[in-house]
Amino acid sequence: MSKKNLVLGAVHAMEMEYISPFLLSLRRTGYTGDIAFFVSALSERTRAWLKKLGVTLVTIEGENPLPGLPVNSLRYFIFAPFLREKAGTYDRVMLSDVRDVFFQRDPFETELDAPLCCFEENPDWNLARSPINCGWIAAAFGKQAIERIGHHRILCSGVTLGTEAAISEYVTAMVEKMTVLNTDIPCLLYVTGGIDQGVHNYLVRTGAFEGVRCYGNGESLVWTLNYVDEGDLPVGEDGTILNLHGETAHVLHQYDRHAGLTVRLVATLGG
Numbered sequence: 001m002s003k004k005n006l007v008l009g010a011v012h013a014m015e016m017e018y019i020s021p022f023l024l025s026l027r028r029t030g031y032t033g034d035i036a037f038f039v040s041a042l043s044e045r046t047r048a049w050l051k052k053l054g055v056t057l058v059t060i061e062g063e064n065p066l067p068g069l070p071v072n073s074l075r076y077f078i079f080a081p082f083l084r085e086k087a088g089t090y091d092r093v094m095l096s097d098v099r100d101v102f103f104q105r106d107p108f109e110t111e112l113d114a115p116l117c118c119f120e121e122n123p124d125w126n127l128a129r130s131p132i133n134c135g136w137i138a139a140a141f142g143k144q145a146i147e148r149i150g151h152h153r154i155l156c157s158g159v160t161l162g163t164e165a166a167i168s169e170y171v172t173a174m175v176e177k178m179t180v181l182n183t184d185i186p187c188l189l190y191v192t193g194g195i196d197q198g199v200h201n202y203l204v205r206t207g208a209f210e211g212v213r214c215y216g217n218g219e220s221l222v223w224t225l226n227y228v229d230e231g232d233l234p235v236g237e238d239g240t241i242l243n244l245h246g247e248t249a250h251v252l253h254q255y256d257r258h259a260g261l262t263v264r265l266v267a268t269l270g271g
Helices: 016-028 044-052 071-085 131-141 143-149 164-184 195-205 259-267
Strands: 004-012 034-040 056-059 090-096 101-103 116-120 155-163 212-215 222-224 251-253
Touching (some): 034 071, 044 056, 071 164, 131 143, 143 195, 155 164, 155 251
Parallel strands (some): 116 212
């Protein structure tokens, strides 16, 4: 019997209007695997709607080891025990932002080229050229870390995909590194929004994982769109956004940075 796949996310203080593009577009692709959200500060209306769409909800308040930690970093701490508990249940797992992700194809319909798949941002920028990414890495690991890995392209921590075992190993490593940071540099995780991306880049680019592949932006499953001009995106005859190989892209991350694109995508979901 083949195993299921899992899409795993965390949602804090968002109503269904902000979550619906993610869920409706994912379900429209024909995806039949599991979806699990760790949630906090959601209305009963939104919780009921999520359950109706078959989403497994786990309340963060009951699982939170670090109260007050921003959800972008907290998610790894709550994903890790969940994945350990579910070990052997899933074939592949996608960790994903929720508010700004739109699906055009089932993200699991193609074979993986590596156990752990990470996705780059704009190819014209590297870590050293990006003030915000450079700042995250320097704050956590010192300026010498920039000298070591600054030449690499930026990896986005918002979407990561891999085998269940590889994702569990990755999440555990993220937790271990952030736990050390929380001890060595008190309050860093609490006051530096986005620090998880600095840790993500540091671990991957320093070779912490075996069997990892980093894909160029738009070269495979994911477009990360914050630093991409909307007019530069290839569009198919049916209006879908294509990857750089001329195929419909599976995942559009940060699509909401472009107002026109957002309107077009959301309109395809109907009323």
